[in-house]
Amino acid sequence: MAKRPKPVHQLTAAQFEMMFPDEEACKAYLVARRWPEGVRCPRCGNPAVYDLPSRKWHWQCEKCAPDGYRFSHIAGTIFENTNKPLRAWFKVAHLMLVSKKDMSALQIMRYMGFGSYKTAWLMCHKIRTALVEDIEQLGGIVEVDETFVGGKMSNRHKDKRGGKRGGGGIIGSGKTAVVGAVKRKGNVVARVIENVRASTLTAFVHEAVSHKVSLLCTDQWTGYKRLGKEYPHATVDHRKEEYVVGAVQTQTIEGFWSLIKRGCVGTFHKVSKKYLHLYVAEFQFRYNNRHNADIFGTAIEGC
Ligand SMILES: [Zn+2]
Numbered sequence: 001m002a003k004r005p006k007p008v009h010q011l012t013a014a015q016f017e018m019m020f021p022d023e024e025a026c027k028a029y030l031v032a033r034r035w036p037e038g039v040r041c042p043r044c045g046n047p048a049v050y051d052l053p054s055r056k057w058h059w060q061c062e063k064c065a066p067d068g069y070r071f072s073h074i075a076g077t078i079f080e081n082t083n084k085p086l087r088a089w090f091k092v093a094h095l096m097l098v099s100k101k102d103m104s105a106l107q108i109m110r111y112m113g114f115g116s117y118k119t120a121w122l123m124c125h126k127i128r129t130a131l132v133e134d135i136e137q138l139g140g141i142v143e144v145d146e147t148f149v150g151g152k153m154s155n156r157h158k159d160k161r162g163g164k165r166g167g168g169g170i171i172g173s174g175k176t177a178v179v180g181a182v183k184r185k186g187n188v189v190a191r192v193i194e195n196v197r198a199s200t201l202t203a204f205v206h207e208a209v210s211h212k213v214s215l216l217c218t219d220q221w222t223g224y225k226r227l228g229k230e231y232p233h234a235t236v237d238h239r240k241e242e243y244v245v246g247a248v249q250t251q252t253i254e255g256f257w258s259l260i261k262r263g264c265v266g267t268f269h270k271v272s273k274k275y276l277h278l279y280v281a282e283f284q285f286r287y288n289n290r291h292n293a294d295i296f297g298t299a300i301e302g303c
Helices: 013-019 024-033 086-098 105-112 117-130 198-208 222-229 251-267 274-289 295-302
Strands: 058-061 068-071 141-149 176-183 188-193 215-219 233-238
Touching: 013 086, 013 198, 024 086, 024 295, 058 188, 068 176, 086 105, 086 117, 086 295, 105 117, 117 274, 141 198, 141 222, 176 198, 176 251, 176 274, 188 198, 188 251, 188 274, 198 222, 215 222, 222 233
Parallel strands: 141 215, 215 233
Antiparallel strands: 058 068, 141 176, 176 188
């Protein structure tokens, strides 16, 4: 396979330093991204708010509280209630977004010189929650596949689907199932799921894939069999070493899985099942914004 050119990230470390030389620059940036049409009350949406002359970056809304509701630029964002400056948050978000495999909280802690792992972990965690996107249903040519993340090395070669019922491979292996759909040259939608049974997979496809899709590709797992009744469904049979049959292949989604696995295995060591959905959301966000020159600003808007 030909090597793809490396994606160019628009915001380099040097550009970051230029854009955000100090805390004031970060505050101004956040305000401009949050309220492009002028500051609004985060509680009631009122655009007629007053500057608090005594405190910079603070406003007052007189619509939603009898004595006036006072708020700052970080009210209602993930940056609220922390003692870390906005510039540290921006730096962490930038580090997370520019690395292809993501950075672990441990790497962030060391790089940022934070005194505690917990601080680094919480910041990463909050940024991840901000990256959860609402995605439109996918159309065009769509590939659907599932994979298993985590678990012990010794279980890696077990039958990944756990027999005909599609539940057995997960139980006791420490592995968690993730299903994904990707539009070729488009977006990916991925979710953590409890099992890989037909009912679970079909429910996901209903949610993620438009009925107007031109082609829906999967492998021959029985869990996908009933999709043919509703969608133009075609399969490749991996058991017969079939990987590409004309337009029918699942290599795009498999490429996405390999990004997640390199991240989860290489960087996170072990991702607890409880938080896996956030890691998946982060990889989805990075993938879906891979051509977005303003990925950093898009992320900050979600915060
Ligand atoms: Zn208000």
